[in-house]
Amino acid sequence: MAFSKQFPATTRRSFLKGAGMVSAAAVTGAVGSFPIPAIAQAQDVTIISSENNAAALDALKTIAANFGKEAGVNVVINNMDHEAHKTAIRNYLVAGAPDICFWFSGNRMRAFVKRGLFDDISDLFEKEKYKDVFGATVGAVTDNGKQYGLPTGGTLWGMFYRKDVFEQYGLTMPKTAEEFMAYGDKCKAAGITPVAMGTKELWPAAGWFDQMNLRINGLDRHMALMNGEMSYLDPALTPVFDQWEAMISKGFFTPNHTSFGWQEAAALLAQKKAGMMNLGAFLRSAFTEEDLPQLTYATFPVLDPKIGHFEEFSVNSVHIPAKAKNKQGARDFLAYFYKPENLAIYMEPGGNVPPRHDLPASKDPLVNVAVETMKTVQGASQYYDRDSDPDMAQAGLVGFQEFMAKPERRTAILTRLEGTRKRIYKI
Numbered sequence: 335m336a337f338s339k340q341f342p343a344t345t346r347r348s349f350l351k352g353a354g355m356v357s358a359a360a361v362t363g364a365v366g367s368f369p370i371p372a373i374a375q376a377q378d379v380t381i382i383s384s385e386n387n388a389a390a391l392d393a394l395k396t397i398a399a400n401f402g403k404e405a406g407v408n409v410v411i412n413n414m415d416h417e418a419h420k421t422a423i424r425n426y427l428v429a430g431a432p433d434i435c436f437w438f439s440g441n442r443m444r445a446f447v448k449r450g451l452f453d454d455i456s457d458l459f460e461k462e463k464y465k466d467v468f469g470a471t472v473g474a475v476t477d478n479g480k481q482y483g484l485p486t487g488g489t490l491w492g493m494f495y496r497k498d499v500f501e502q503y504g505l506t507m508p509k510t511a512e513e514f515m516a517y518g519d520k521c522k523a524a525g526i527t528p529v530a531m532g533t534k535e536l537w538p539a540a541g542w543f544d545q546m547n548l549r550i551n552g553l554d555r556h557m558a559l560m561n562g563e564m565s566y567l568d569p570a571l572t573p574v575f576d577q578w579e580a581m582i583s584k585g586f587f588t589p590n591h592t593s594f595g596w597q598e599a600a601a602l603l604a605q606k607k608a609g610m611m612n613l614g615a616f617l618r619s620a621f622t623e624e625d626l627p628q629l630t631y632a633t634f635p636v637l638d639p640k641i642g643h644f645e646e647f648s649v650n651s652v653h654i655p656a657k658a659k660n661k662q663g664a665r666d667f668l669a670y671f672y673k674p675e676n677l678a679i680y681m682e683p684g685g686n687v688p689p690r691h692d693l694p695a696s697k698d699p700l701v702n703v704a705v706e707t708m709k710t711v712q713g714a715s716q717y718y719d720r721d722s723d724p725d726m727a728q729a730g731l732v733g734f735q736e737f738m739a740k741p742e743r744r745t746a747i748l749t750r751l752e753g754t755r756k757r758i759y760k761i
Contacts, residue, residue, distance in 0.1 A: 379663040380410045380432040384419035387619060389683035397680060401670045407663060417535060427451040431655035433664040436486065439474035439651040440716050441560075443483055446653075452482040453654040458665050462672070467690040474649040474716075483651040484672055487686025489614035490704040491541055491646035493635075496628045499526070499606050507632045511577060514635045518586040521609045528586040530608035532599030533738060536731035542612055543574070543734050544715060545646050549637035550574050553644040553713040560715070566751045575748075577637060579741040592735060614648070615685030615700045631703050645707065647714035649689070729754035 381398070385391040391413055398409035412432070414422060423437060427446060437443060446452045459465060459481045465472055468485075475483040493507065500506070503524045508514040518528040533539045547556045551570050558564040559571075581587070588599055588608065600620035602608045611617060612634065621629055633645065652671070654664045670676065678694045687704045688696075696702060708714075733751045737744065 377407045379667050381434045382412045382432045383436045384414045384416045386416045387684050393680040397676045427655050431657040433658040433660045436652050439649040444477050447477045447482050451656050453656050454480050456480045467692045471649055471689045475651055483653040485689035486650045486652050487681045488647050488649045491614050492631050492633050493610045494631050495610040497630050498628050508635045511637045527588050527608040530599040530602045530611040531587040531591045532594030532596045533591045533735045534595045536735050538596050539734040539738050540731050545634045546574050548644045552641045566748045582741050618685055642712040645711045645714050648716040
């Protein structure tokens, strides 16, 4: 999904804290397996979420409890393991759908829209006048002029680092390719890994590729590649892989990164064993409260000064499945959930960029930095585009992981990716 517009200036007031009320919602947990939603009565509202941030989940429970008391309904929240949910949703949208589910926007949403598995909620948009308070994120939940979800916050990717580590080793944030290589050499000399990376879940490697390609080829070419209109063997990608291979050959990334999840890699950053990490602000969960003030952000270095300012910006979203049992109840809950004061308490713990520009101010400086950064970009891409087809996702993400491990096999890896692309897009 490409966002060609920059975000409008935010107009925020004071932050409103959510009341610490005991949730009346029934909540079950599931790790690695699919929980069947409890759809007992028509007035129940069932929700499947995949929230791995405990504070955000608590906020969702509070909102559900408050809504339940006001509306006189029972809200049932089934929270799944984040990675397991990516597989489970493909099953429960077909059989056993909840009334509401949390997912991703852009092409990942459109893959289900095309199969008729997400409900058109344009009527809710019109009733609540959401387009009046959205920035560019409205496009992320729109397909053929209709809306199929509500954005629940964006994640701006970039380089996160500890201020005290940079001070300790005399490091400065690299702004060019040359400065990045010099930064890496200085980190290696100091005995720390230049870039923490964990590719056990595959997608962090693809995110790194996306950021490099945006810096070298720009948004249009990157989106052409993501949409199957450009080959992985295209000569335009050669400098991307040349630059990446140079970083790998110097040992700039976490050794044995395929054995680490992003959480373990983020822990290396928190423990001062790595200089930087390329991810979204959710990596803050690896930091203690006392260390969080040391965490800061900078945009990915410029690799070609002739290329415009494009950033990686993924948008989460919430949807009503087409086979939901209580669609009106789901719409009522979403309208309540999406009130500025409620959405704010849900988003605050996760460090997400607000999807609507009338939310109260965040207490998190990383969020405010992201908001200011998004005002200046010329366009944005979200790495989730590669996941619009599960086969393409698996082949593509595994391929990038393999490239990080064995860049000397570049031609074989990219040839296989190109073969998968042709099969998927029937070229």
